[in-house]
Amino acid sequence: MSRKHLLSSADLDRAEIEAILDTATSMHDVQRRSVKKLPTLRGRTVINLFFEDSTRTRSSFELAGKWMSADTINITGKGSSTSKGESLRDTVKTICAMAVDCLVIRHSASGSCHQVAQWVDASIVNAGDGTHEHPSQALLDAYTLRHRLGGSLDGRHVVIVGDLAHSRVFRSNVITLSRLGARVTVVAPPTLMPSGIGAWSAADGFATSWDLDETLLSDSSPHGAPDAVMMLRVQRERMTGGFFPTEREYSDGYGLTAQRLESLYAARGADIPILHPGPMNRGLEISAEAADATSSVILDQVSAGVAVRMAILYHLLASGEEVAA
């Protein structure tokens, strides 16, 4: 695989996704060693350029770079020149003038990583661009699911629930999971469905629903019984934006409440994986009971995050070289 950037999940075909996930598996083994460092990216410089707050994604990319011996620097929104009025273009061109090999970027503007890739020579990794995409999250979700569901996602049914309109996690996951052969159903109230979802889902072959209980519990939903449930974060600001009336009502209709978890376990078994990209709003989209349930894989996702990001950096920056000395 020779690819310079990871801008969108759509960049990767099935073989490339599987190559990254397979590499991640060996990276995951390295993580369990007491000495975690690989020499693979020695001499390479990776800048984590985060214009938006992030704890897990930024620290995950930082560890991924460090464990592969890259020189890693974090630049965050508040300390960057952008807050002094410098344009995104000037900021990235300035950083790249320092002979940087890779920029890992999170930015509040959809498409910003696509634009940066045209302005500079470095490899660009999209670590979340506005409400557009979050490809590394989709890869780590796929990694987690593949592990939990016996090695393959072919024919598996993944239900994604929450604020789809504003979710980059949904946009990347629906691409990556579909390419791995999974069937996807996305669930949200109509106000939190993205524009044009009807044509989009028809073109890309995923299902949509406004009814979570029917999707999880009924046998007549389009893709049949779910094999995994992914809950997405609902920002509390959305309520003031008038997307739904109250938290209580949202939770009742679309949250994975303790009662709904019970019904889900009763209907589908108590081993159905429950995912959440974090950070969670306990009590809104997910109850503490569900977040901490035996079948919750939320911390596995975090753990997989480092390995998957190591694999991404490896494929973009050192493809063809030895993974481990």
Add this chain to the structure above:
Amino acid sequence: MSELLITGAHILGDQSADVLVRDGVIAEIGSLAGDSGGRDTGERVVVDGDGLILLPGFVDLHTHLREPGREDAETIATGSAAAAVGGFTAVLAMANTDPVCDTAEVAERVLDLGRAAGLVDVHPVGAVSKGLEGAELAELGLMARSRARVRVFSDDGRCVHDARLMRRALDYVKAFDGVISQHSQDPRLADGNACCHEGEISGRLGLPAWPAVAEEAIVARDVQLARHTGSRVHVAHVSTAESVEVIRWAKAKGIAVTAEVTPHHLALGTELLVGYDPVYKVNPPLRPTEDQLALRAALADGTIDAVATDHAPHARHDKEHAFPTAAFGMLGLETALAVVADTLVHGDRALGWGDVARAMCSAPAGIARLTDQGRPIAVGEPANLVLVDPDASWTVDRDASRSRSRNNPWHGRSLRGQVVATIRRGEPTAFRGRVRGQFGLEELS
């Protein structure tokens, strides 16, 4: 120079004839080439119109010249040059400058700067509300009675969304035959962040959505306000098929509504946003193919009266941002005729040259109540004229622009149809991409 003779051009694309201009007025039309004066004696400039189309000079109802305030993006002089090169003999300069054109003083300043530039007639558009704030009426009457004789009022860039203010404005301008040109965008349905037509593409790209209904709801309201007040409303940059339907219905009812469409909404579609290039960021946004086709049909059948450029120059540093934060707008003056010719005359075969003259000359002049523009090509009429090569294919080069800005979505595209020469009141103002002073009169023959 007292005389100018245009030889052999096809008037409105029909019969070819020679047109003699004397003292800025069309003096004779016929077979005149051999009859008097001799060639180029200094008394008479001869313009070779063989194989070309002669049209009245174009009138742009919707231009942003950025002066005063943003002279780094455009000045009245550079915008006038771009207009002349594009075949325009008159432009209406939008009011969203700094300071806003909401007083007679600013309006007269714009008028005077236009006269000083001396390439096109620059008519200021007056703001509807003070400071474009949408709260109180600007001094519409003083602007109307000023030397600038303002007749078109617009808060363009913003919608006059308060129904009572819009109603008052419509009522008030009846006293001097004014018109309110509305930027139709319900700010509650499409706020200032909205930048991509709401649909599958905005959903996939994760860009703030600009739903068609945010325009249509205002158009529907405004035609009813125009009916109620008996006043004139003009729909600026109409962009959706359903807006067209509302306008068609209103016209059938006899409501005094007019509408303009931009070249880019006729020919460019939402799918161009897929690469997140801010050159395609414009307000209202580029719409899907169905809307483009409805707009073309409506221009052909007269539901849409005029083509207007919404020429919106921006300094590079205002466009080189992440897509959602980059400035809205694109250049249009130099390419308008070529886009209309390429898309509708050659492409769809929906317009003849007479229709082009209606949409780009007589209709906009009528809406703006300009008495000496958009006139027929006839003896005794002011010689505001443009010569067009109907078949010349050319590739747009943004760096060849006379505009001070480079946000040109047509860059690199090949278009069929090209302005050759522009003549304002008998004087050549532009010839093949250059403006007066950059070409010799002998080149015209």
